[in-house]
Amino acid sequence: MQIKDYMELPYTKMIKEINDESGHYYYGWILELDGCQSTGETLEELMESLKEAMEGYIEVKMERELPIPLPQQDESYSGKFVLRLPKSLHKRLTIEASNEGVSLNQWACYKLAL
Numbered sequence: 574m575q576i577k578d579y580m581e582l583p584y585t586k587m588i589k590e591i592n593d594e595s596g597h598y599y600y601g602w603i604l605e606l607d608g609c610q611s612t613g614e615t616l617e618e619l620m621e622s623l624k625e626a627m628e629g630y631i632e633v634k635m636e637r638e639l640p641i642p643l644p645q646q647d648e649s650y651s652g653k654f655v656l657r658l659p660k661s662l663h664k665r666l667t668i669e670a671s672n673e674g675v676s677l678n679q680w681a682c683y684k685l686a687l
Contacts, residue, residue, distance in 0.1 A: 574641075579631045584644045586623065588616070605642045606630050656681075 585604035591597070591612075599619040602610035609630040613619030634641045658666075670680035 576628060576631050576635065579641060580624070580627060582644050584627070586620075588619065603627060603630075605644055607642075 584606065586601060587604055588599055588601045591600050598612050598614050599616055600610070600612050601619045601623045603623070603626075606627065609623075609626050611619065611622040611626040613622045631641055633639075666680060666684070667677055670677045673680060675683075
């Protein structure tokens with residue numbers, strides 16, 4: 574495969590709007606490509622910068638003959654997994670969920686998404 578072939582694949586783009594001491598900007602990364610990230614003052618600038626970061630990432634991997642991860646398909650995920658917790662954490666999360674008026678499952682999803 575060539576760089577252009579990888580660029581056409583449906584990689585998962587993650588975008589976060591940032592407002593901090595350095596100002597307002599957007600931060601983006603490619604979930605499957607560890608370390609492939611960029612920023613931009615606008616969404617359009619971010620997307621262009623992220624595209625350039627992807628091209629550079631893939632080019633370096635190809636030059637060094639390293640494997641390039643492929644996009645993950647949504648069909649591979651059921652949306653469910655089993656998690657074992659310490660009893661104290663289970664208790665704390667249950668109490669927090671109750672205080673918020675939501676189910677433990679909803680609360681855990683909220684906490685994991687932070």
